[in-house]
Amino acid sequence: MAFSLRDLFGKLGIFIHDNRWAVFFIFILMIFVSILGASLITMSTGMDTYVSKDSKMYQDLDLYKDSFSTESIVVMIEGRDVHDPAVLKAMERTEDLTKNIPGVSSTVSPATLVKAVNNAVNGRSEIPGTAEEVEYLMSLSPDTFSNLIFDDTHCLLLVSYGNITEEQKKDILKATQDAVEFAGYPAGYSVIVTGSAALTNDMQVKMGTNMSTLLALAVVLMIVALFFVFKGVRWKLFPLAVVLLGIIYSFGFMGFIHLRMTMVSMAAFPILIGLGIDYAIQFHNRMEEELRRSESYKQAVCATVGNLGPAVMSALIVTCVSFISLLTSAVPMIRDFGYLLIIGCILCYISGLFFGVVSIMFLDKLSVRIKKQKIKTGRSLFPLSFLFPERMAAPQKETDTSAKKKDNIIVRILGALVDLTLRYKLLIIIMALATGLTGWYVDSTIPAETDSNTYIPQDMASLIHFRHMNTVMGGDGAFNLIITTDDIASPEVLKWMDDFASYEVSNQVYVISSESIVDVVKRYNNGTIPDTREEILAIYETIPPETMAGYSRGNTMLLLNLNVGTAFNDLPMEGVKSLLLIIEDDLEWRSPPAGTSVTVTGSSVPLTELLGSLLSGRTQQTVIGLILVLVSLYLIYRDILKALAPLIPMIVVIGWSGIVMYAFDIVYTPMTAVLGCMILGVGSEYSILLMERFYEEKPKSASSAEAIRTAVTSTGIALVVSGTTTIFGFLALVASDFPIIGSFGTVTVINMLTTLAASFIIFPSLIVSLDRLRGLSLKNIFSASRGKKEKGDVTHEIWHSVISFKKMRCRGPCPSHLYELHGPRLGCLWLPACCRIRYRRLLPRLRWTGTSRISCRQLWIQQGRKCHSPYCAGQQRNARKDRRP
Numbered sequence: 076m077a078f079s080l081r082d083l084f085g086k087l088g089i090f091i092h093d094n095r096w097a098v099f100f101i102f103i104l105m106i107f108v109s110i111l112g113a114s115l116i117t118m119s120t121g122m123d124t125y126v127s128k129d130s131k132m133y134q135d136l137d138l139y140k141d142s143f144s145t146e147s148i149v150v151m152i153e154g155r156d157v158h159d160p161a162v163l164k165a166m167e168r169t170e171d172l173t174k175n176i177p178g179v180s181s182t183v184s185p186a187t188l189v190k191a192v193n194n195a196v197n198g199r200s201e202i203p204g205t206a207e208e209v210e211y212l213m214s215l216s217p218d219t220f221s222n223l224i225f226d227d228t229h230c231l232l233l234v235s236y237g238n239i240t241e242e243q244k245k246d247i248l249k250a251t252q253d254a255v256e257f258a259g260y261p262a263g264y265s266v267i268v269t270g271s272a273a274l275t276n277d278m279q280v281k282m283g284t285n286m287s288t289l290l291a292l293a294v295v296l297m298i299v300a301l302f303f304v305f306k307g308v309r310w311k312l313f314p315l316a317v318v319l320l321g322i323i324y325s326f327g328f329m330g331f332i333h334l335r336m337t338m339v340s341m342a343a344f345p346i347l348i349g350l351g352i353d354y355a356i357q358f359h360n361r362m363e364e365e366l367r368r369s370e371s372y373k374q375a376v377c378a379t380v381g382n383l384g385p386a387v388m389s390a391l392i393v394t395c396v397s398f399i400s401l402l403t404s405a406v407p408m409i410r411d412f413g414y415l416l417i418i419g420c421i422l423c424y425i426s427g428l429f430f431g432v433v434s435i436m437f438l439d440k441l442s443v444r445i446k447k448q449k450i451k452t453g454r455s456l457f458p459l460s461f462l463f464p465e466r467m468a469a470p471q472k473e474t475d476t477s478a479k480k481k482d483n484i485i486v487r488i489l490g491a492l493v494d495l496t497l498r499y500k501l502l503i504i505i506m507a508l509a510t511g512l513t514g515w516y517v518d519s520t521i522p523a524e525t526d527s528n529t530y531i532p533q534d535m536a537s538l539i540h541f542r543h544m545n546t547v548m549g550g551d552g553a554f555n556l557i558i559t560t561d562d563i564a565s566p567e568v569l570k571w572m573d574d575f576a577s578y579e580v581s582n583q584v585y586v587i588s589s590e591s592i593v594d595v596v597k598r599y600n601n602g603t604i605p606d607t608r609e610e611i612l613a614i615y616e617t618i619p620p621e622t623m624a625g626y627s628r629g630n631t632m633l634l635l636n637l638n639v640g641t642a643f644n645d646l647p648m649e650g651v652k653s654l655l656l657i658i659e660d661d662l663e664w665r666s667p668p669a670g671t672s673v674t675v676t677g678s679s680v681p682l683t684e685l686l687g688s689l690l691s692g693r694t695q696q697t698v699i700g701l702i703l704v705l706v707s708l709y710l711i712y713r714d715i716l717k718a719l720a721p722l723i724p725m726i727v728v729i730g731w732s733g734i735v736m737y738a739f740d741i742v743y744t745p746m747t748a749v750l751g752c753m754i755l756g757v758g759s760e761y762s763i764l765l766m767e768r769f770y771e772e773k774p775k776s777a778s779s780a781e782a783i784r785t786a787v788t789s790t791g792i793a794l795v796v797s798g799t800t801t802i803f804g805f806l807a808l809v810a811s812d813f814p815i816i817g818s819f820g821t822v823t824v825i826n827m828l829t830t831l832a833a834s835f836i837i838f839p840s841l842i843v844s845l846d847r848l849r850g851l852s853l854k855n856i857f858s859a860s861r862g863k864k865e866k867g868d869v870t871h872e873i874w875h876s877v878i879s880f881k882k883m884r885c886r887g888p889c890p891s892h893l894y895e896l897h898g899p900r901l902g903c904l905w906l907p908a909c910c911r912i913r914y915r916r917l918l919p920r921l922r923w924t925g926t927s928r929i930s931c932r933q934l935w936i937q938q939g940r941k942c943h944s945p946y947c948a949g950q951q952r953n954a955r956k957d958r959r960p
Contacts, residue, residue, distance in 0.1 A: 080385045088380030092373045095433050102320065102430040109327025116326065117241070117278040119335040124408040125527065125745070126681040133684075135676040139555050141238070142628045145180060148251050148272050150232035151544050154264035157230040158209045163189060163202045165260040166232055172254035178243045184232035185213075185223050192216055244272050269540040270772050277537035285812050286341045293345040293807035294319070295544050297352060300803040304796045305356065308363045309464050310438060317431040321351050321423030328418055337408040338530055339746050342808055342816045344423075345417045346823075347805025350394065350757065351423025353797045357387050358427045362435045367466055372436050379432055380700035386767075387546050389711060390760045396707045397755035400700035405688040406745050408697075416756075438463060489791040493784050493839050500840030507727045507837045514730025519694075521736055523743040525648040525682045530744060530815035545644060552643035553677060554586075554658060556635040560671040564611040565631050567668045569593050569604050572635050575665055585642040585654055591635040592626035643679040650684040685745075693743060697729060697751030704755055708763075716845045717770075721762035723841055724833040728754050731829050735822055746819040753823060757801065758830035761794050762838050769842055779843045787839060798831045 091098055126133045140146075150169065152162065166186040174182045186202060192212045194200040203209050213220050224230040234251050236244070252268050305311040322344055329336075361383045365375035398420075401413025442463035449460060490940050496503055524530075531538060560568050569592070576589035596604060599614045615623065626634050637658070643651060655675065662673055696860050701722060708718035729751045741747065768786035776782040805827060808820025 081381055084384035085377055085381035087384065088377035089373070090378060091432060091434075092376040093431060095436065098429050098433050099437070102426070105327075106320070106323055109323045112327030112330035112548065115330035115333070116336050118282055119337050120275050120278050120282075122681055124335070124337045124411075125406060125525075125685045127405060127407055129683070130405075130684055132676070132681040135674050136681055138674070139634075139676045142632060143555070143625065143634050144556070145235045145237060146244075146272065147236070147270060147452055148234040148248055148268065148542060149270035150184075150234070150251065150255060151267045151269060151540075151547070152230050152232065152260070152264060153228060153267070154226055156206065157224060158206045158213070158227065159261070160204055160206060160209060160837040161261045162264060162824050164208065165258045167202065169232060169254050169256040170252075172257060173251055176234075176247055176250045178236050178239045178247055180237045181235045182233065183223070183235075184218060185230050187221055188216075188223070189213070192219070215662075225547055231548075245276055248272050248276055267540045267544070269537065269544050271541075274537045274541050277535055278531055281532060281535060281812065282336065282338065282341055285816075286336075286344065287817075289341065289345050289807050289811060290322075290348075292810055293348045293804050296803040296806055297348060297800060300800045301352075302800050305635070308360055309442070309466075310359075310435075313434070313438075314352055314359050314427075314431070317359075317427050317434070318348055318351040318423050321419065321426035322347060324422040324426065325415065325419040328422065329415060334414055335411055337411055338813060338815055339408045339412045339749075340415055341813070342746065342811075342819060343412055343419060345804055345807045346416065347419040347423060349801040350420055351427070352800050352804065353760075354359070354391070355422045355431055356797065356800070357383060358431045359435060362432055363466075366435075366439055372440070376432055376436060376655075380428065384428060385564040387424065387428075390763060391420060393704055393707055393759050393763065394420055394756040396703045397752050397759065399424055399702045399703055400696045400752050401749055403699055404696055404748075406685060406748070408745055409749060413752075441465070442466070485795055486788050489795075489835060490784060490788045492835055493787045496836050496840050497783070497843065500844060503837060503840045504844065507833070509725030510734070511730030514727075516732040516733075517737045518730070518733025520947060521733065521741075521743055523648070523748075525685045526644075527682075530813060532812040533814070544640065552639045552641065552679065553590075554637040554639065554655070554680070555581055555676050556637065557673060557674040557676065558633040558635060559631060559666065559674070560668075561631065563592075563627050563630055564607065564608045564615065565610060565668070566604060566606055566608065568633070568671055569596065569611065571665075571667050571671075572633070573597075573604060575661070575667075576635060576637065578665060579637055579658065579661065583654070583657065585639045585646070586637050587640045588638045589636060590626075590638065592623070592633060593635075595622060595626070601912060624914050642951075643677075648682060648685075650677075650681055655680060655683060693748040693751065696749070700752045700755045701726065704759060707876075716848065717766065720766055720838070720842050721759045724762055724837045725755055725758045725830075727837060728826065728830050728833050730756055731833075732822065732826050735825050735829075739821065741818050741822060744815045744818070746815045747822060749827070750819075750822060750826065751954075754826055754830060757827065758834070759831065761798065761834040764790055764794060766839055766842060773846075779846050783839045783843055787835060790837060794830070794834065798827060802827045867917055879925065898902075902929055 081800065091282075122136070128134070128137075152166070156162075163186040166184040170182045170184055170187065173179060189202055189209055190200045192215060193203065196212065196215065203212065213224070221536050223233075233248065236247055239247075248267050248268070255266050255268055277296065294315065298312060301315060305314070325344070325347065334340075334657055358379065362375065362379045365378045366372075369375040371875075395417050398413050398416045401416070404410055404413070410494040442465060445459050445463050446465055508724060528538060528542075558568070558572065562568070573593045574686060576591065576593070576765055579586045581591055593604065595618055596611065596614050599617060600610075605611050605614065639654070642654065646654070659674055662675070667673055705718055705722055708721065709785065712718060732750050732754060735741075736743075736747065765783075765786055768790040769783050772785045772789075776785060802824055805820060805823045808816055808823065811817045811820060
């Protein structure tokens with residue numbers, strides 16, 4: 076027995092009806108389970124959201140952090156004189172309050188260093204009472220204070236911590252902020268708690284509030300759209316409740332599978348509202364129709380689920396398949412975004428299929444009971460009758476001409492639009508393909524932005540403080556060279572490090588200085604590097620352990636820092652990548668001693684991998700999405716033309732998207748890099764629904780033009796409603812405080828408008844043209860030319876009539892699209908002109924009636940179109956002369 080998806084969904088409809096109460100309460104119970112799962116969601120803003128942990132660049136940076144780097148909360152003190160003992164004593168109190176916080180490994184400030192120098196000079200570990208004494212102590216060891224005091228008005232206090240959890244970092248940050256308040260800094264001094272930890276914490280808080288704002292705004296916009304656009308049904312806002320249920324389930328599922336919330340993931344939920352509302356609307360509208368014409372609730376549920384379930388599932392499959400290409404991205408946050416979209420779409424579909432259908436049935440039952448109660452008592456039950464209105468009457472077919480003129484304005488606009496597009500279909504297709512290909516080229520010239528600080532709100536206080544700190548400090552960017560060797564006391568290794576560092580500082584403009592254990596050894600040995608290993612080991616024993624720990628690990632690892640100041644902030648990522656490649660080339664030319672290897676890393680180095688992912692990965696994702704959707708459509712329809720028809724308009728729209736981004740000066744980010752897949756996932760559904768209706772109407776219509784006109788004017792209004800609600804959902808993204816989401820929302824809204832335009836302008840012309848290609852079968856033409864007649868081969872009959880019998884007389888050239896056949900379509904490919912046909916047996920196949928001689932003008936008049944051929948007048952005169960039948 077052949078498998079039927081419709082039969083399977085019919086059985087599912089019976090199951091849903093027979094277990095309606097169980098289905099209803101299970102979906103309600105899942106809300107509480109999802110809330111529990113949502114509590115497990117974690118916000119993530121670190122480097123691992125931009126670069127995969129499996130990449131070598133990320134692992135090199137992780138090695139550097141584990142071996143040499145400790146993260147710190149930075150307290151920046153600004154005022155008229157940071158040498159003031161009152162200020163130093165406030166720093167001392169801050170250190171006393173923070174050094175015992177769980178997770179804090181050390182604290183250091185100018186106060187700590189002044190006490191240490193004072194203890195070494197005077198034997199007193201205290202802060203002197205006057206500013207002159209403080210300045211004297213600082214002058215004894217200026218290098219010691221240079222990393223914390225930048226001038227007379229700025230200094231830093233560092234609270235360092237090791238490898239701890241995000242929650243512990245938040246606790247340390249909060250405790251440090253409290254310590255600063257209780258320390259009592261003198262009036263006129265500004266104290267700022269900043270650093271990457273403060274920036275990350277504020278960003279996560281901002282993400283939470285921004286996501287709530289986006290969801291609330293999306294809901295409000297969706298209410299407006301449904302209220303004014305969703306007509307002819309009761310409870311028109313109920314689809315929003317159904318899709319919000321799917322969103323809640325998505326939150327819960329996200330927490331249970333430990334899917335992180337990133338800056339990109341925030342935008343997924345307004346997008347899911349825009350996508351999921353379509354599923355809820357389709358099931359809601361169909362259930363209302365079935366309730367009006369079915370004899371029982373079971374029949375209505377089975378008809379809705381059995382007829383609509385497979386169709387909506389096909390659209391869901393195509394959408395999810397296009398999102399699968401996001402999983403191939405090298406950027407982790409894009410992969411998380413893809414997973415969330417796929418999961419959310421499936422859960423919104425399930426919510427509409429089960430909960431939406433069952434709930435409409437229950438609401439209708441309540442409305443029936445209220446109507447009966449109203450008839451029985453004869454009283455108006457206002458609140459209940461308003462909330463549970465009676466079933467709407469089925470729409471009546473209008474036959475009156477005046478009634479037809481009052482047709483929906485959208486239908487009239489779509490009808491006029493399809494007539495216009497079919498009249499100039501060749502021109503439209505050529506222009507669409509030309510502009511689309513131009514857009515693909517323009518897209519390749521759009522740069523990528525990889526500075527993560529530009530993705531977040533620019534007015535955020537922590538970001539302003541972070542940038543101010545970098546300005547004061549003059550930049551602390553550096554390339555960190557991890558040197559792995561057999562012996563860290565080898566003179567050859569230390570001399571190579573000194574030589575290579577001097578070469579880079581002298582020859583690279585952006586390399587300002589260098590730092591390594593070599594500088595310390597030279598300071599302890601009168602500016603030279605010892606020639607023997609024993610001398611170097613003796614110096615190592617005199618160096619403080621904390622200093623050694625900053626430049627070495629064990630007996631096999633050394634660190635060389637090439638300071639580049641503000642280069643990481645000033646240069647675009649392409650410049651940082653070029654500088655990295657130059658240093659790596661220099662390492663090849665000035666290679667280290669045998670047995671020694673060098674790894675170049677740094678805080679911004681992994682982001683150069685993100686640059687490559689955005690520039691090349693976005694095209695790869697789009698192409699993979701196109702291939703996956705094409706294969707899926709071919710497997711569904713088993714027809715290459717049907718598989719291509721919905722894709723070609725989307726390829727054009729993707730090209731238009733590049734033109735839009737270029738025109739609005741929008742650069743590529745991890746968010747805008749997914750635009751191609753978004754267009755495929757959303758836009759292909761519209762073309763598929765139009766194509767399905769076209770082939771449904773084609774057998775009933777006199778021509779392909781009439782079939783596509785019927786398809787557009789009937790299905791088009793539903794697509795306009797669906798597209799409008801989706802656009803309203805995406806419109807919420809424009810209001811985001813995060814520039815990365817706001818720019819994405821702007822382009823997405825424009826792309827959705829162009830997607831709708833392509834569906835009603837490009838697709839009708841394209842589907843009619845592609846459908847005619849079925850007549851240009853090389854097999855049919857070849858067999859006809861050799862005189863091999865096959866049963867039902869209209870191509871052969873025409874060819875045989877023209878060439879073999881020679882019973883036709885032609886009167887001049889005609890338009891290339893003169894003939895339109897049910898079977899193979901040749902037009903004037905073989906017939907040279909408007910010809911006199913003697914064989915009436917061909918007339919029904921050619922849709923010509925009433926005469927055996929037909930001119931261009933007569934044929935075009937029959938088809939309701941105007942002929943512009945200059946030969947029509949002559950054809951009519953010649954037709955009158957010949958009186959033969």
